Amino acid sequence: MGRRTFLVAAGWLATALVATVIGLAAIQLVGESLTGTPGGVRSQDEVARALAEPVPTTPAGPSTGEPASPAAPTTPGTSAAPDGQSPTAVPASPSAEPGNRRSFSSPGGSAVAECVPGGVYLSFWSPQQGYRVDDVDRGPDDDAEVTFVGPSGKHELSVRCVGGVPVLEPDDD
Numbered sequence: 001m002g003r004r005t006f007l008v009a010a011g012w013l014a015t016a017l018v019a020t021v022i023g024l025a026a027i028q029l030v031g032e033s034l035t036g037t038p039g040g041v042r043s044q045d046e047v048a049r050a051l052a053e054p055v056p057t058t059p060a061g062p063s064t065g066e067p068a069s070p071a072a073p074t075t076p077g078t079s080a081a082p083d084g085q086s087p088t089a090v091p092a093s094p095s096a097e098p099g100n101r102r103s104f105s106s107p108g109g110s111a112v113a114e115c116v117p118g119g120v121y122l123s124f125w126s127p128q129q130g131y132r133v134d135d136v137d138r139g140p141d142d143d144a145e146v147t148f149v150g151p152s153g154k155h156e157l158s159v160r161c162v163g164g165v166p167v168l169e170p171d172d173d
Helices: 002-030 044-052
Strands: 101-106 109-116 119-127 132-137 143-150 153-162 165-168
Touching: 044 101, 101 153, 101 165, 109 143, 109 153, 109 165, 119 132, 119 143, 119 153
Parallel strands: none
Antiparallel strands: 101 109, 109 119, 132 143, 143 153, 153 165
């Protein structure tokens, strides 16, 4: 019975080895989309440079006058949906002048705002890990705000335009 046990063990090891090699080959074929972040992870400096670049204009959607769908080319960035769903691409803002965009952050998340002809407009917002977006008023209006809720409570970023530049309004709590 020793020889039979040896053959069963050898067959089992050979099958496990073949399955592992096939699995690794499949992962290699699929590549980064399964095992990593497409395009790699960006450093804080790379993100700051990308945010400082002028916003490309987004073409209007067919016969609606609305911005094209998020699948169309937009400014890089993500934001959480107002109801706390998963992050989604946010279309570029309406006719912003380059250079009047600023980013703001709080313990709950961050946002990018810019001054446009109708007032201040939130281009992007993103909650920190463990937080979600509770409410968003993206503008354009006299003020725009986003509220993040998480383990340490609510954190609101409220922004307005002063002299064509977005500024953070003091917390009124």
